[in-house]
Amino acid sequence: MKEMHTTYNPKEFEDKIYAQWTERGSFRAEIDPQKVPFTVMMPPPNITGQLHMGHAMDETMQDILIRFKRMQGYCALWLPGTDHASIATEVKIVEQMKREGLTKQSLGREEFLRRAWAWKEQYGGRIVEQLKKLGSSCDWSRLAFTMDERCSSAVREAFFRLYQKGLVYRGDRIINWCPGCKTALSDAEVEYAEEAGHFWHFSYPLEEGGSIVVATTRPETMLGDTAVAVHPSDERYAAYIGKYVRLPLTDRRIPVVADEYVDPAFGTGAVKITPAHDPNDFEVGLRHALPVIRVMNDDGTMNERAGVYAGLDRYEARRRVIADMQALGLLVKTEPHAHNVGHCYRCHSTVEPIVSKQWFVRMKPLAKPAIDAVVKNKTKFTPDRFAKIYYNWLENIRDWCISRQLWWGHRIPVWYCDDCGEVICTREGEPAVCPKCGGTHLKQDEDVLDTWFSSALWPFSTLGWPRETDDFSYFYPTDVLVTGYDIIPFWVMRMMFSGIEYTQKVPFRDVLIHGLVRDEQGRKMSKSLGNGIDPLEIIDRYGADSLRLALVTGVAPGNDTRFTDAKVEASRNFINKLWNAARFVLLNVKDDAVPALSAIKLQPADRWIISRLQTCIRECVLSLQKFDLGIAADKLIDFTWNDFCDWYIELSKPSLYGGDDEKRRGALAVLVFVLDNVLRLLHPFIPFVTEEIYSYLPGEHGMIISAEYPRYNSKLAYKKEAGAFEGIIDLIKTVRAMKVEVNCPPSKKVHLYLVTDSRRLIGANRGSVLRLAGASEIDFVDSGAAAGDKAMSRVCEPGQIFIPLGELIDIEEERARLQKELERIDGEIARASGKLSNHNFVAKAPKKLVDDERAKLEKYIDMKTKTQQRLAAL
């Protein structure tokens, strides 16, 4: 039999084991009608991305669930993939081209796309390799990409269906325009941040004399003003309604209109209306049939409609407008004003609301069924409070702008007829002839779709939809989606309504939401702060298992967590403990044949640990089923370290070294049995080290990844025996504490005198008690007198302990200690009898609770008597 290394060194086996899993196809989900499928779709990381802690946590949680279900016998599919990340990737490629002195325009669309694909080939696989280092057991044979053929045909089909149903439309609307990326953005892609700005009050002269003062934070937009609005019931301005204003800096004549939108209490109570550059103004403009004058170009400079300001950057234009207004004596005042400014989530440029012709998805009809599905519990959020956030989004949703003025992405499958203007959307192929006029001058829409349009189809596009593939019919709908709360609006919500709309089924039954991984000080990890911790570096230092465990312990679903080296070290220490426990077991096994559990006579300690194991299995499986990964991990660590290592292994030593071969073989059988269970229980959390240790276990067995997950076995619960055995543990702990109290060195053996009813049980565990309590002899006596006058005493679960300590003990100190103990016992008696004298408690509380309380009271009364006797004897 091969021997384990003396120290836990993950580097020696993690890569090797991953290769073994891959070679054996352990991750591959083969459709099996006999099995129940369990499917998880990996949130596809961006091809531009590098693995960060957020991914590491997300992947770890998914891998835990997948490995757990796989071991439970499900046909577990974890489907991996990457996202083309339209805007993020295009930004990177443009940057790269810029360094070479190239632009999109100079290169042309075709050449640009060729470079983009080359870029994808070069970097798109990087994150996939990083995922493997974590131990992710995904089915790489099904690796998907949002722009591969499968996903692209799903996008085409989805768009076509929406078009047929009139759920997509093209129109001029105010959208968020990013002058940096030169594309439209959806509402979700804008991030707001408070900035110190100014509020400029401008005086607009009325045609008939007098003036009206408006306030603005974006003076340059006044060049596109087409009205001034006041509240209809605002008396101050009642006389001006219907009159005209001469818009300064231009020669335009614009009306004063009345609109409910204006808040008379804010600012001057008069608002300049710029329909082309403000969403609210746009609405006002529609109500009053105002012209829409767009004064800005796509790159953030002013256009020819801005007159003398044409060609200036928006901020330069702002300065000039202010200066010119001041020169005209029309700048009434400037006041500081903090306001929220929208920024592009990719390049962080200040976003401009601009009127523009874009494609939109009509959201109202899609949102309703998506809300209902969660209300009706077809899809369940964990923790469920996130359902509220989901509702909140969907209930207030506006139409989704899906066109992007980019090249990298799914081109909008719409053609325009140059001859008659007909708009053509086809299910597949490229139309050659206009169905309306027969013309052949057809041009495809220049724009691509929002990246999230294809991600929204992820749970089924990856399985072959719209074709009725075997994968699709077997694995869909998926079971659980694991993701962070920050992308509920981007992704979760959109998958929900898309899944329901296209497949008539919710795309997943559960959504497990986790929080953010923060740095040691609780700050969000970010590139700009430079406070990100590289998971790969942590893996290099501690191994993937330690990282994984650190990411799930002490974490509650949905809550943010801080990542610290100390946490990884704690996990590493645990794994080291497990490693050494295994080493202990296996060193003792040597080349012996280990008997089956059923073939040996179980000792009390054996039944105790086996019973504790059953409890652990039950609680662990229950927690995993509820997605309480942190709790499950805690229970496993606690059982392994405390019950198994600190108690059972120590308890087994007298059997192993006592010279009784039957006992030795019995202890070995139990040690191997428990170790085997512990490894399988822990495998989803720390797959590498459990696989490695498993390979050293005696007997014929395959790999742990395909082993069965432990199941609770009521026949092995041994409730009564295990309960009784707790008394032995209490006895040992009490003796240990007694020795420490009097500074008796652990190496000095003491003589125990016990007054107890549990002579048989203690007798059966005599060796363990002597060894673990550090005692030389045990005598069962009827009273403490046998221990002599100068003895100390304590009451424990099985009875009363006396230890004659001769000169080692100070009578006065012991008396004081007993006095203190008596006070504590009195407190307990008061508490218990108080509870029991409460008629309501006795009458209304469950019977078991009342009985327990009575038993406790009796125990304390007994303890009090014994302690008092001891005090008197001193």
Add this chain to the structure above:
RNA sequence: GGGGGCGUAGCUCAGUUGGUUAGAGCGUUUGCUUGACAUGCAAGAGGUCACAGAUUCGAGUUCUGUCGUCCCCACCA
């Protein structure tokens, strides 16, 4: 303006449907080269569960309010 989280040991956090003496890791105190492990072992110290009410036989847990703190959404120019 709307919604949500958090406030528990020195620090970071768990705490399942209300029910023994409120837990863990780290830190800390004392002792220990105990035939797997000092990445360890044993024994400890350390908590008015933010505050005030309410419900209940019983509240860290449920409800109401207050304070502090963080986040998301909306975006009154």
